[in-house]
Amino acid sequence: MAFKSRNVFDPEKQFKISRSGVEQFLNCPKCFYLDKKIGLKQPQGFPFNLNSAVDALLKNEFDEYRKIQKPHPYMKGLNKNIVPFEHEDLDKWRQNFVGVQYEDDELNIKFTGAIDDVWIDLDTEEIIVVDYKATSKKDEVTIDADWQISYRRQMDFYQWLLRKNNFKVSDTGYFVYCNGIKEKESFDNILEFKVSILPYLGNTDWVQTTIEEIKNTLVGDNLPDEDANCDLCDYFVSRESL
Numbered sequence: 001m002a003f004k005s006r007n008v009f010d011p012e013k014q015f016k017i018s019r020s021g022v023e024q025f026l027n028c029p030k031c032f033y034l035d036k037k038i039g040l041k042q043p044q045g046f047p048f049n050l051n052s053a054v055d056a057l058l059k060n061e062f063d064e065y066r067k068i069q070k071p072h073p074y075m076k077g078l079n080k081n082i083v084p085f086e087h088e089d090l091d092k093w094r095q096n097f098v099g100v101q102y103e104d105d106e107l108n109i110k111f112t113g114a115i116d117d118v119w120i121d122l123d124t125e126e127i128i129v130v131d132y133k134a135t136s137k138k139d140e141v142t143i144d145a146d147w148q149i150s151y152r153r154q155m156d157f158y159q160w161l162l163r164k165n166n167f168k169v170s171d172t173g174y175f176v177y178c179n180g181i182k183e184k185e186s187f188d189n190i191l192e193f194k195v196s197i198l199p200y201l202g203n204t205d206w207v208q209t210t211i212e213e214i215k216n217t218l219v220g221d222n223l224p225d226e227d228a229n230c231d232l233c234d235y236f237v238s239r240e241s242l
Contacts, residue, residue, distance in 0.1 A: 136180030
C-alpha cells in the first residue's frame with residue numbers, strides 16, 4: 001500500500017484542505033478519512049492535457065483584455081458591463097496548491113481553491129467567478145446534468161472562498177464551456193471549438209455545514225461507511241469478494 005507522509009491530519013496543527021478535498025469528502029467520507037487521516041493515497045487519475053491546454057489558452061486570451069480593461073467578445077452577449085477583473089493576487093489564485101485561501105481559526109483548517117478566472121461587473125462592483133470547461137460532444141453543452149454536481153459545487157466553493165476574503169461576489173458565475181467540433185471532413189492540425197458562456201446561480205448554503213462535518217470526521221476515531229456510489233470502494237469490496 002502507498003502511504004503519504006505529508007498533509008495527513010494532525011489535531012495539534014493547522015490542516016489544509018483544497019476544494020478537491022472537500023469534493024472527495026462529499027463523494028465518499030470513507031475514502032476521505034483513509035486519505036486525509038490514515039494517509040492511504042488514492043490511485044491517481046490520468047492527466048487531461050488537452051483540457052489543460054484549453055485552460056492555458058483561455059487564460060492567455062482573457063489576460064490580454066484584462067490589460068486593457070475591455071470586454072472579451074465572449075462577454076458581449078451577456079448584456080452586462082463586464083470586464084476581466086484585475087488583481088495583484090490573481091496569479092496566486094490560479095496556482096495549484098496555493099489558490100484563494102481562507103483560514104478557519106475555529107476549525108483550525110485552511111481551505112484553498114485554484115480558480116480559472118475572475119471577472120467584474122462594473123455597474124454593481126461585484127466580482128464574478130468564472131470556470132473553464134472543455135469537452136467534445138454532439139449535443140449542446142449544459143451545466144445541469146446530475147454528474148456535473150461537482151462542477152456546480154466547485155463554483156459554489158470558489159464564491160464562498162472569495163467572500164471569506166471580504167470580496168463582494170456575484171451570486172451568478174459563468175462557465176466558459178468549449179465543445180470540440182468533430183463533424184469536420186479533415187483535421188488539418190486544427191481542433192475547432194464552439195464556445196458557450198453558461199450562467200450558474202451559485203448556492204453556498206451547504207459549505208459551512210460540510211466543513212464542520214469534515215472536522216468532526218477528522219477528529220473521530222470511527223471509519224465512516226463507504227458511499228454506495230463510490231466506484232473505488234465498490235472495486236475493493238468486489239476484489240475482496242474474489
